[in-house]
Amino acid sequence: MLKILLNTSSLFLLLTALPLSAQEVTLAHETLNHKILTLNAEMKLAENSQLSDGVMLITHGTLAHNKMEVISTFQNLLADAGINTLAINLSLGINNRHGMYDCKVPHQHKHTDAIEEINAWLSWLQQQGAGNITLMGHSRGGNQTAWFSDSHPDQLIKAQILLAPATWSEKAEQDNYQTSYGKSLSTLLSDAQRAQPNTWMEHVDFIYCADSRVKADSFVDYYQANPKFNTPYLLKQTTIPTLVISGSEDKTVSDLPEMMTNVSNPLVQHIEIEGADHYFRDLYADEAVESIIEFLDNQE
Structure with a gap:
């Protein structure tokens, strides 16, 4: 269920009147449990x-937001290259959420x-005549993007760009949890x-939030064993x-290049930017955008 909060003609006037300027847009979304969130x-x-x-359409990473540096940088560079963008803010269960997720807020959101x-x-974009x-x-937003594409094959999507998308294995997840918190993930998951x-x-x-209050189904949704958490599997x-696009100095998804070697799909290309970390800072973002433009031009 979608309730558009901006009149379509007003939206076009608003967005075309101020070239190269960002404008916030909103919509009302009915969740699967019938809660309305802006x-x-x-x-x-x-x-x-x-x-x-x-x-x-751009989706940010874990517990983050659409104005974090990596997202804003790519929006600006893509606009300079003539590409329109809509950087969405995932609600994470919060009405009209802005900024980083506050770990003090109880968690009732899900990866899915x-x-x-x-x-x-x-x-919404289709209704606006995009x-x-x-x-x-x-x-994580790269994984969620690929998961969306996998579960909605009927949608008319020209292409998808995945920046340092999340990888996953059950053992790595359990080891990381043990290392980070000194506790057994499998025990907590069984409890949930x-x-x-x-x-x-x-x-x-x-x-990333220690000592939190979490709904059991949220914990299960984020931590249950599911190969779809591994983006190369989806591809x-x-x-x-x-x-x-991966970075050679990325310590967050350091196994992404190796995992991509297992993807034998002519529709999937992988490039590694030498020197880039997980956030493609400075000139590495320019290099990534150049690769994106070349890739999209080849889809024409």
């Missing part, structure tokens, strides 16, 4: 461009919520799976032209 996103149109010329929110924004739509995601979905788990270490059968 979602927000940052729209940036290139000079002398409009939505009908096409747009790239992003799939429905990407779909909501895609539908032309070719490309998807982009960074880190046995609990009623809406049960609150107290003093639980969750993602083996994708039918969407895909560019994966």
Whole structure:
């Protein structure tokens, strides 16, 4: 269910009147449990461009937001290259959320919520008359983007760009949790799976947030063993032209280049930017955008 909060004609006037300036847009989204949340996103149109010329929908990483440096940098560089972008802010269960997620706020969001929110924004763009739509995601957002594409093959997506997308293996997840928190993930996961979905788990270490309050079904959704958390797994059968960009100095998804060697799909390209870390800072972002432009030009 979508409720558009901006009149369509007003939106076009707003966005075309101020070239190269970012404007926040919102929509009302009904969640799977029938809660209405206001979602927000940052729209940036290139000079002398409009939505009908096409747009790239960008999803940020874990517990982050759409104005973090890596997202803002890519929006600006893409606008300079003539590409319109919509950088969405995942709600993480919070109405009209802005900024980083505060770990003091109880967690009742799910990794898979992003799939429905990407779909909501895609539908919104289509209602606004957007032309070719490309998807982009960074880190966990890259995995969620690929997961969306995998679960919505009927959607008309021109291509997807995955910046340092998340990788996963059950052993690595368990080892990382043990290293970070000195606790057994499998024990906590078993507890969460046995609990009623809406049960609150107290003093639980969750993602990057220590000593948190977390819904049992949220804990299960983020930590249950599922190969779809591993982005290269999703790309083996994708039918969407895909560019994966990794950084040689990325310590967050350091195994991404190795895992990509297992993807034998002619629609998937992988490039590694020498010297770039997980956030493609400074000139590494320029290099990434040059690769993106070349990739998209080849899809024409």
